[in-house]
Structures are given as C-alpha cells and as structure tokens.
Amino acid sequence: MRGTTKPTRTLLGLALAAGLITATSIGIAGGASADSGTTEGKTMSSTAQQPPKGARAxxxxxxxxxxxxxxxxxITGNCGGGTGLKSVLGGSPEHPVLENIRxxxxxxxxxxxxxTLAAQIGNGVGPVFVDCGGEAGVTLLVTHV
Structure with missing residues (x-):
C-alpha cells in the first residue's frame, strides 16, 4: 500500500475487521434454523460462533x-484477547461522527x-471502530438529529 497514510491503512484494517465480523454474524444467524412444525431451533457449535482472530473485540x-x-x-467493551484499547474511530477520518474522543x-x-457527536452529522447509521492492540471491534451508531 505505497502512498497511503497510516490513518488510511488503519481505517482499511478496521473496515476489513468489520467485514469479518459482519460475515461471521451472518454465518451465525444462518446457522440457527427451526424445523418446520416446531418452535425449537438448532444452533451451530460454540467454536463456529467465535469471531476470527483479529476481530474479537x-x-x-x-x-x-x-x-x-x-x-x-x-464507548465500552472488551478487547477479546487484545492488549488494551489503543484508539476509537467513529465514521471515517474524512467524515468523523465522533469528536473529542477521550x-x-x-x-x-x-x-x-x-x-461527543460531531456538529455536522445528520440522521443515519455509522460505524464505531476500536483498535485493541491485535484485536479490532466495530458496532453501528444510529443518529436521529
């Protein structure tokens, strides 16, 4: 990735982690099913429900x-095996959703x-990423302004 800045590489890495978490979530949701005529569902094994290494925060x-x-x-959470919270990013570096992150x-x-929520945000949904030193996590923030 010659020519990209460190914040851009970090954002791309966090976006990749978000994609992995989304794919895992879809896989987990797809793994639960109910037989026709019953209300009991079947779930996948607990090992299949674990997010991939690097996306466990x-x-x-x-x-x-x-x-x-x-x-x-x-913003709260668990680093999922990472060394500790290193940074938080809301939105993207070009269009931040969060300001004054402490x-x-x-x-x-x-x-x-x-x-604090940025002054220029509107109604919508945006990602909030965390970097936990070897593990990343993401959630969605919904705004109604």
Whole structure:
C-alpha cells in the first residue's frame, strides 16, 4: 500500500475487521434454523460462533440511538484477547461522527471512552471502530438529529 497514510491503512484494517465480523454474524444467524412444525431451533457449535482472530473485540455505544448533535456518548467493551484499547474511530477520518474522543480506561478486559457527536452529522447509521492492540471491534451508531 505505497502512498497511503497510516490513518488510511488503519481505517482499511478496521473496515476489513468489520467485514469479518459482519460475515461471521451472518454465518451465525444462518446457522440457527427451526424445523418446520416446531418452535425449537438448532444452533451451530460454540467454536463456529467465535469471531476470527483479529476481530474479537466487542464494543457498545450508549446512548444508541442518539438524538442531538454534540451529545456525549460512552464507548465500552472488551478487547477479546487484545492488549488494551489503543484508539476509537467513529465514521471515517474524512467524515468523523465522533469528536473529542477521550480514553478513560484502556484495560484488555474492560475499556471505556467518551466522545461527543460531531456538529455536522445528520440522521443515519455509522460505524464505531476500536483498535485493541491485535484485536479490532466495530458496532453501528444510529443518529436521529
């Protein structure tokens, strides 16, 4: 990737991790089925439900959905085997959804960060990525402004 900047490479890596998580989620959802005429479902084995290595961090944003520009949100989660929270990105570097991101707790078992919604956002859905030093995670943030 000659000619790309480090933030762009990081964003591309996080986007790849988001794609892996989405593909895994679709695979997990597709693995649960119900026989016709019954209400009991069958699920896949627990090993198949584990996200791929490199995409095992979990992340939540609260409140979600959000309602106001400039509203403060809390980002929490678990690094899923990573070394600890290194960075948080909301949206993309060219179109950030989150501003003033502050990491309050960066432990590998539990992390917490605070941020405010960008003033220029509108109604929609955008990704929130976390880099946990070897593991990445993503969730969707819904805005209703």
């Amino acid at each position: 979990t992340v939540q944003v609260s409140p979600n959905p959000t309602t106001r520009r400039g509203e403060e949100v809390t 990491i309050l707790k960066s432990g590998p078992d539990e992390f917490e960060a605070k941020a």
